Amino acid sequence: MNDDRKAGGHAGAPDSRLDHDLYRRELFRLQTELAKLQEWVRAEGARLVVVFEGRDAAGKGGVIKRVTERLNPRVVRTVALPVPTDRERGQWYFQRYVAHLPSAGEIVLFDRSWYNRAGVEHVMGFCTEQEYRRFLQQCPVFERLLTEDGILLRKYWFSVSDAVQEQRFRSRLEDPTRRWKLSAMDLESVTRWEAYSQAKDEMFGRTDTAEAPWYVVESDDKRSARINMIAHLLSTVPYRDVPRPDLTLPPRPPAHGYRRPPRDWQTHVPDHAGTLAPGTAPDGP
Numbered sequence: 001m002n003d004d005r006k007a008g009g010h011a012g013a014p015d016s017r018l019d020h021d022l023y024r025r026e027l028f029r030l031q032t033e034l035a036k037l038q039e040w041v042r043a044e045g046a047r048l049v050v051v052f053e054g055r056d057a058a059g060k061g062g063v064i065k066r067v068t069e070r071l072n073p074r075v076v077r078t079v080a081l082p083v084p085t086d087r088e089r090g091q092w093y094f095q096r097y098v099a100h101l102p103s104a105g106e107i108v109l110f111d112r113s114w115y116n117r118a119g120v121e122h123v124m125g126f127c128t129e130q131e132y133r134r135f136l137q138q139c140p141v142f143e144r145l146l147t148e149d150g151i152l153l154r155k156y157w158f159s160v161s162d163a164v165q166e167q168r169f170r171s172r173l174e175d176p177t178r179r180w181k182l183s184a185m186d187l188e189s190v191t192r193w194e195a196y197s198q199a200k201d202e203m204f205g206r207t208d209t210a211e212a213p214w215y216v217v218e219s220d221d222k223r224s225a226r227i228n229m230i231a232h233l234l235s236t237v238p239y240r241d242v243p244r245p246d247l248t249l250p251p252r253p254p255a256h257g258y259r260r261p262p263r264d265w266q267t268h269v270p271d272h273a274g275t276l277a278p279g280t281a282p283d284g285p
Helices: 021-046 060-070 128-150 161-174 183-192 193-207 222-236
Strands: 047-054 075-078 106-111 154-157 214-218
Touching: 021 060, 021 106, 021 222, 047 060, 060 075, 060 106, 060 222, 128 154, 128 193, 154 222, 161 183, 183 193, 214 222
Parallel strands: 047 106, 047 154, 075 106, 154 214
Antiparallel strands: none
């Protein structure tokens, strides 16, 4: 399977972005369902792991943000591990990921995962050929152990064309608020497009199993990718609406003589907003 395609050569790619109003309405509906899923996971003591993989600038971070933005951070955690330390390099490869697996009643989203070894580490020469081959052998066994223990494991690959990836890289270069999202390693991936494609194909061939299948998300259109991925995730988990206790806002009791201290007793943040003229501040996202 090779879903990482050259521009213009992929049948079925969207011709235009999903309508913004339609996107916002459906996203809110899906986020409402995610909140129900969260409560079911907590009530049932379930453990859900979602792996987000794909090329640089494929839109993984944007999807994770939309998944988590209305959920409880005490239930839903995002794991984005840095470069391994010297000590971690001396461990069993999967060991540092095991430490971040969910306990009962938790959801963990891996923003990149143990599949680093099958992708960037292999292509960039950060691991040996023996370590790479051992990973391909052990990974299906590792994931089978997770699922046999009751962990719900979902793996998503975000597929982006070379033209759209380049466009997103250029946009990051020009945007000072997103420049941090671009590294020399990301730019190196442009010159190694085919090597990453070959690595991804072999990874799929060895780790797309019945216990832990891969699901491909077409991500040239970010809005559609977010909607499609969330809708699919919800469709694969047998959650139900958990009844919540009825909550009533109590009446505010009458005042008993409390007097607020003078404002000059405290240091207040300057009113920067009050200095803005209409139309001078950009609209939010």
